[in-house]
Amino acid sequence: MKLVKVTIHELVMRMKTPFTTGLGTMQDKRFLVIEATDESGVVGWGEGVAFEEPSYTEETFKTSLHLLEDFLIPALLGKELKHPDDVYEIFRPIRRNNMAKASIEGAVWDIYAQLTNQSLASAVGGVREKIEVGISIGLQPTDEQLIQTIQQFLDEGYKRIKVKIKPGKDIELIRTIRQAFPVIPLMADANSAYTLDDIDRLKELDAFNLMMIEQPLAHDDLIDHALLQKQIKTPVCLDESITSLEDTRKAVQLGSCRVINIKIARVGGISEAKRIHDYCMEHNIPVWCGGMLEAGIGRAQNVALTSLANFIMPGDTAASERYWHEDIIQPEVTVTDGYITVPKSKGLGYNVNREALNKYSVSKKTYRL
Numbered sequence: 492m493k494l495v496k497v498t499i500h501e502l503v504m505r506m507k508t509p510f511t512t513g514l515g516t517m518q519d520k521r522f523l524v525i526e527a528t529d530e531s532g533v534v535g536w537g538e539g540v541a542f543e544e545p546s547y548t549e550e551t552f553k554t555s556l557h558l559l560e561d562f563l564i565p566a567l568l569g570k571e572l573k574h575p576d577d578v579y580e581i582f583r584p585i586r587r588n589n590m591a592k593a594s595i596e597g598a599v600w601d602i603y604a605q606l607t608n609q610s611l612a613s614a615v616g617g618v619r620e621k622i623e624v625g626i627s628i629g630l631q632p633t634d635e636q637l638i639q640t641i642q643q644f645l646d647e648g649y650k651r652i653k654v655k656i657k658p659g660k661d662i663e664l665i666r667t668i669r670q671a672f673p674v675i676p677l678m679a680d681a682n683s684a685y686t687l688d689d690i691d692r693l694k695e696l697d698a699f700n701l702m703m704i705e706q707p708l709a710h711d712d713l714i715d716h717a718l719l720q721k722q723i724k725t726p727v728c729l730d731e732s733i734t735s736l737e738d739t740r741k742a743v744q745l746g747s748c749r750v751i752n753i754k755i756a757r758v759g760g761i762s763e764a765k766r767i768h769d770y771c772m773e774h775n776i777p778v779w780c781g782g783m784l785e786a787g788i789g790r791a792q793n794v795a796l797t798s799l800a801n802f803i804m805p806g807d808t809a810a811s812e813r814y815w816h817e818d819i820i821q822p823e824v825t826v827t828d829g830y831i832t833v834p835k836s837k838g839l840g841y842n843v844n845r846e847a848l849n850k851y852s853v854s855k856k857t858y859r860l
């Protein structure tokens with residue numbers, strides 16, 4: 492494989508409903524679509540999922556543009572690639588900026604799958620025909636609305652409910668949910684809203700039989716999470732803190748968590764996501780696939796990755812229609828009885844809908860060898 496042309500499309504798509512966490516609210520999603528062309532003319536697609544504000548990680552869609560234009564695309568154009576794993580090595584001298592790296596690495600994986608006549612799921616080593624999915628629900632204005640929203644997604648078949656918590660909207664909130672839904676698979680994501688000073692409060696959550704609590708403490712912490720995990724029964728799941736296989740090794744050795752949320756973009760691509768998956772499998776740490784409110788291309792990659800053997804907990808990869816009036820892929824990702832069927836066709840398994848892509852595109856720029 493050799494990339495000869497890369498086009499960056501900048502899109503803005505309005506979500507059906509705003510998504511609120513302790514970090515902020517998002518409704519209009521600005522993101523990047525990467526269209527990469529190989530020397531044989533095969534086109535691969537990637538998605539740049541960094542948000543407009545550096546609140547979840549330090550990256551933004553603008554830093555992604557800068558990295559792609561000035562470093563990542565120049566480093567890849569014209570390079571002979573034997574396997575998509577080569578991309579991670581080529582990018583190694585460039586520190587962090589994982590979402591920017593993943594955006595173009597995903598396009599190389601798509602090209603590789605097409606050139607080797609297989610689905611992306613099969614190219615990454617997936618073993619499942621269908622994947623079990625859950626849903627992540629943002630903070631709601633009232634408890635009534637939250638209960639109603641949970642009921643709606645349970646009715647749609649979602650297998651696990653994740654709610655956002657923050658100080659002051661935690662114990663009572665979870666108690667209210669448990670009163671309405673005593674036995675559903677339920678978990679809470681704090682997006683780093685707590686410190687060890689809140690340990691008594693976090694211990695109170697042990698009463699509610701949560702599947703796990705996601706990223707309670709600082710976004711870059713492993714040590715305090717290990718201290719916390721020793722004192723609470725609820726399994727700790729790390730999201731923000733895991734940016735690489737190295738972070739994973741340290742977290743597992745320290746006992747910082749019992750579960751890991753893998754997001755392709757957060758760890759710099761599909762290759763590193765796979766290595767984290769494999770390490771966790773060897774160490775009996777279950778993983779699940781997190782989300783970045785992706786449009787169709789990122790969503791398709793999540794479906795493929797989740798077909799790996801150790802994705803044994805439902806992830807956040809919900810149906811396209813949960814987020815978008817119209818997605819940029821055909822067919823859209825659909826959920827039936829809480830499952831997504833992993834596509835078997837060549838490459839991503841979904842076609843990019845050029846008409847939709849152009850409709851939501853606000854600018855584009857092409858780089859050639």
Ligand SMILES: O=C(O)CCC(=O)c1ccccc1C(=O)O
Nearest residue numbers: 547627682781782783784785807
């Ligand atoms: O539905 C999704 O794509 C995931 C939603 C979600 O929880 C989330 C959305 C934006 C930023 C961070 C997170 C998170 O997993 O912490």
Ligand SMILES: [Mg+2]
Nearest residue numbers: 680705706730
């Ligand atoms: Mg999270």
